[in-house]
Amino acid sequence: MPVQAAAALSAAGRRARAVVLYGDPVHGEELMTQTITFSFGRNWQDYLSTVSDDAIALAEADIDQFLGKGAVRNKTVLDIGSGSGLHSLAFLRLGAKAVRSFDADPHSVGATGALRRRAGDPGNWIVEQGSILDDDYVASLGRYDIVYSWGVLHHTGAMWQALGNAMSLVRPGGTLWISLYQKGPRYEQDLALKQRYNAASPIGKRMMEYRRIARLMLGRARRLQNPFAWNQKVKRGMNVLHDIRDWLGGLPYETATADEVVTRTRAHGLVLERIAVAGQGGCSVYVFSLPTPEQHAHGRKAAPGRTSSVG
Secondary structure, X not given: OOOOEOOOEOOOOOEOOOOOOOOOXXXXXXHHHOOEOOOHHHHHHHHHOOXXXXXXXXXXXXXXXXXXXXXXXXXXXXXXXXXOOHHHHHHHXXXXXXXXXXXXXXXHHHHHHHHHHHXXXXXXXXXXXXXXXXHHHHXXXXXXXXXXXXXXXXXXXXXXXXHHHHHOOEEEEEEEEEEEEEOOOOHHHXXXXXXXXXXXOHHHHHXXXXXXXXXXXXXXXXXXXXXXXXXXXXXXXXXXXXXXXXXXXXXXXXXXXXXXXXXXXXXXXXXXXXXXXXXXXOEEEEEEEOOOHHHHHOOOOOOOOEEEXXX
C-alpha cells in the first residue's frame, strides 16, 4: 500500500494533512493537501544506482555553463532541495569552499547522504533534512555565495514563499540560481495527469510510464534511431526513465512566467544575469546576483540578462 505523504512542510515546519483528492485539479491552498504517493527521494535513491562519472561530469558542465568556469572556486554553496546530491557533489569537485545540502524529503536526504559517503564523507559538505518553508530553519542557515535550487520551489505548495525564503539566503555579492516550471495553457491538463499518477496503483503507475516510454521509442524509430536506446542520460545527469517518473509524480505543481519571477526578484534587490526560458511545462532557468552596498552606491541597475531557450 502506498504511503500518503503531506505535500509540503508548513511555514512553521509542520507537515500539512494529506487528503485524498480525485478528479478535478486543485488550486491555491489545496495544493498543500493533495494525496502524494510519489516520493522524489525514492526516485533519486533508485537513480543513484546508475550514477557514473559521466553523470557527475554532466552536472559539472551544467554548472560551468550557467555560472561560468571558475565561478564556484572558494565559494560557499547552499543546495535547496538537494535530491540525489549530484549537483552538490559537482559544486565540491569544482572547488567550492563548503556545501550545505538540505531537503524536506527524508529519502532525498538519504540519497544525498549516500552520495556524500561515496565521495569519502568530505568535511566541508553538510547534509541535513529541512524545509525551505520553515522560516525558523531558514533563519538559522545564514547566507551563502551561491544559492542553488533546481526544480524544487514549484513543488513545495507555496512557491512564492519558498522563492522569498531562498532569496533571503543570498549573501551580498552572491548568486541565486533557480529553475521553475514555465506557465502555459496546459497547466490544468498537466496537473490532472500528475494527480492521476499519484492516485494510481503501482501497476497503474507503471502503465502510465510505459505509455510515455512507448511514445519515446516510436519517435526514435521514426527518426531512424535505435528505439531501445531511449533511456539515455539527459543534459543534467539524470536518465530518461527517472526523469519521466519525476515529471509524472511531481506534486504539488505550480508554474510561473518569466515576468512574474523577474518582477518578484527585482523587488528584493536581485539583478537578472541570465535567463533561459523553457516551453510550457519545462523548467526555465534564472541566474540572479545580489549587488553589494558598494555596487548599489555606484548605481548598478537590473540588466536584461543573457537569454537563451531550453527544451
